[in-house]
Amino acid sequence: MIADASALQISSEAIEAFHRDGAVLLKEVLSQEWLDSIERGLEYIQNHPDGMSAGVGMPLRIDQFPASHSSDLDGVMKSSPIAEIVGRVLDGPVRFYMDQMFYKPAGKMFPIRGSHRWNITYRPPVGMDPKADPKGAADLEAAFASGQILIGREAHNEWTYFDSFLDPSLPELPDIEANRASFDILGWDYSPGDVLLFHGNILHSARGGIELPHPRRAHASLWIGPDVHYLRRRSQAIPDPIQLYDHLPLDGQPLSDFDEVFPVAWTPA
Structure with missing residues (x-):
């Protein structure tokens, strides 16, 4: 495996595929050193759930911001080739935004409906139905109209995916599973050391329906380029990075304005 990004050759075909399709699989780009760090970090997070751990003991567990609690994962975010890989594919400077851990126990795989990070095209599949409360x-709508951030810093202490409401202004996700032939669906077989790189607006999901002989964990990291701006959303499900609350971001403000929160992780020479 390749030890660092300086020795990595990302093909023009892979870069073109990412910009055309929104996703690409890069094979064998993380060395065993970084895989060991990720494994240690995820093991620590698995054994130390906190207020940002959702679904502990359930068929799907998701932890937000695990690198803020694990020195191993923090080191991977700051020193591994991942930032450079992202920057070279985007051809621009990148900043680390946040990371996540996904855990599924052995047994029948839990399906996940399609989702995307920023929830700007379709209604996210998580949250409370406004009709139920x-x-x-109405209180949330009033808070949104007054300019408030709907998921505050207190969510870092106790949080679930259902602290927010489904956004009625957005259309529901299409039933992709029932109409698979109508969509361009990407999927790959991958192994430890591979990097699956995809744009935050790409719908992504897990079909489920298969038996896992062993538990499975995955680590996801989210990176931002120079064109990313802050956006308040009715349907925000995950709180902002906790340091960002101190800066009172405005709608439309570039995240590059907040160097203390999102320092540049890599920039082209």
Whole structure:
């Protein structure tokens, strides 16, 4: 395996595929050193759930911001080739935004409906139905109209995916599973050391329906380029990085304005 990004050759075909399709699989780009660090970090997070751990003991567990609690994962985010890989594919400077851990126990795989990071095209599949709590939905709408951030820093202490409401202004996700032939669906077989790189607006999901002989964990990291701006959303499900709350970001403000929160992780020479 390749030890660092300086020795890595990312083909023009792979870069073209990412910009055309929104996703690409890069094979064998992380060395065993970084895989060991990720394994140690995920093991620590698995054994130390906190307020940002959702679904502990359930068929799907997701932890937000694990690198903020694990020195191993923090080191991977700061020193591994991942930032350079992302930057070279984007051909621009990148900043680390956040990371996640996904865990599924052995047994039948839990399906996940399609989702995407920024929830700007379709209604996210998580959250409370406003009809179930009309007063709560009205309070949220009033808070949104007044310019408030709907998921505050307190969510870092106790949080679930259902702290927010489904956004009625966005259309529901199409039933992709029932109409698979109508969509361009990408999928790959991958191994430890591979990097699956995809744009945050790409719908992504797990079909489920198969038996896993062993538990499975995955680590995801989210990176931002120079064109990313802050956006308040009715349907925000994950709180902002906790340091960002101190800066009171405005709608449309470039995240590059917040160097203390999102320092440049890699930039082209």
